[in-house]
Amino acid sequence: MLDPVDLQLLAALQRDSTLTAQDLGGMLHMSASQAGRRRQRLEAEGYIAGYRAHVSPEKLGLSVQAFIQIVMATHTAQNAKDFIRLTHTKAEIVGAWTLTGDADYLLRVYCADLAALNDLVQQVLLPHPAVSRVQSQIVMERVKPDAPLPV
Incomplete structure (x- = not known):
């Protein structure tokens, strides 16, 4: 079970994960060793x-972010x-989720430019035998x- 101090600690670390035990102790009104x-x-x-x-x-030259919905050709294991x-x-695929609804998967991708995104879709995703629609x-x-979780 989490107590209110645990929740405060989690909230603080979500805002700044580099906080030291000393920093956390000061914020939570406890010793650094207790916070640690x-x-x-x-x-x-x-x-x-x-x-x-x-x-x-x-800064890395990834100027295009996209979300791609994938519909599977058949639903086999x-x-x-x-x-x-x-x-x-x-x-390029930095996140992938299974979904309910029309699409089976949702992908989050980062590409250098539209040509790179097009290559990912046309040369990698669409030709995959498991994929029906992109x-x-x-x-x-x-x-x-992306925000911290509500604690």
Whole structure:
């Protein structure tokens, strides 16, 4: 069970994962060692799944972000396995989800330009034997960045 202090700690780390135990202790009105032990417990229990840097896609030359909906040709376990394997082999595919509704999968991709996006769709996704239909939406503007989870 999480208590209010745990929730405050999680919220603070979602805003800035580089906070030290000293920083957290000051924010939570406890000693650095107490804050550090709480953080370690939340990591060990799986509440904190990891830490990562937010890298700017634009600085890396990835100027096109798109969401791609995939409809499978047939719904077999092997087709799903083959398609999921494909999503892990293409660096441009940074997220993949299974869905309810018309599409079977939703992919989030970053590409250098429209030509690279076109190549991904035309040369990789559409020819895949498990894929029946591909529909892409190009992101025009990001109006809200990925936000912390509501804790």
